[in-house]
Amino acid sequence: MLPKVNQILYIQVNSIDPDEAQQEYKSRIADVNANYISMEVPIHVGTGRLKRLYAGDQINAYFMTEGGVKNYFNTVVLGFKEEVIRLVLIKPPEPDHITKVQRRNFLRVPAELEIAVKATEQIMFTAITDDVGGGGVSFLCESRVPIKTHDVLSCWLLVPYRNGAIEHANFKGEIVRIKTLENGKLIVMVQFTEIADVERQRIIRYCFERQLDFRKR
Structure with missing residues (x-):
């Protein structure tokens, strides 16, 4: 199951800097289709500052579903789209590449x-x-x-x-x-x-x- 429009996506960006790699950001999903998932520019969960992404950035992401289940997947930034606001385009995961984990189990x-x-x-x-x-x-x-x-x-x-x-x-x-x-x-x-x-x-x-x-x- 792919994330849905308006769901919150939590991401961490792969980086050679271990501190940066542990920073968590969140973004609202604007659109989902077969070619890409578009999301708003992510903001830091703690500070609220915007995170600048670049095409090719490798991302670890998850979204929440009912029962507190976290749905993990890996993706990559494909590019950007200018609408009313700037959107980030990421590659949609294959459904069987999404790992579902219930925190207490x-x-x-x-x-x-x-x-x-x-x-x-x-x-x-x-x-x-x-x-x-x-x-x-x-x-x-x-x-x-x-x-x-x-x-x-x-x-x-x-x-x-x-x-x-x-x-x-x-x-x-x-x-x-x-x-x-x-x-x-x-x-x-x-x-x-x-x-x-x-x-x-x-x-x-x-x-x-x-x-x-x-x-x-």
Whole structure:
């Protein structure tokens, strides 16, 4: 299902500047057709300032539907259209490329991904995840690592996709549970506390690709 006229589209612009990549903007959709979606010039969600876009800009976007479902998709700026106001034209997504996620029911999948973890300036280590999802991750680490429940961790997750592309997802998360396994290692369960939508979308995309792989087996 594509977004509809007058719906609000929330976007983040892909950028080599990590601060800019995390900024969220919103825009009202003016028109939807087979060739493009037109939207008003986006404004920053926090400051209300206008965001200047350029043809070719890569965008991560989502719109809300009933039940609090976020519909994520990736798109690109095609150009501009001058009417009563200036409109931005973006490429409409294929319906099967829209990822639907209900915030309170994030998909979670088993996954062995590399993750870098920073607990303090002195405590930094790498680990392998046990599972990942849009609401958090769990990872395995050695029992000698000095972490405890309710610690807040800064993490960098390596996210590979089926097409061979690799991205990183950065987030902060709180340890909600630690369990000691029979082999002496710890399994650490982390819930996201700070994560940009563009970072969460990368993880969600990976989860859906993994789910499709499982269904094909």
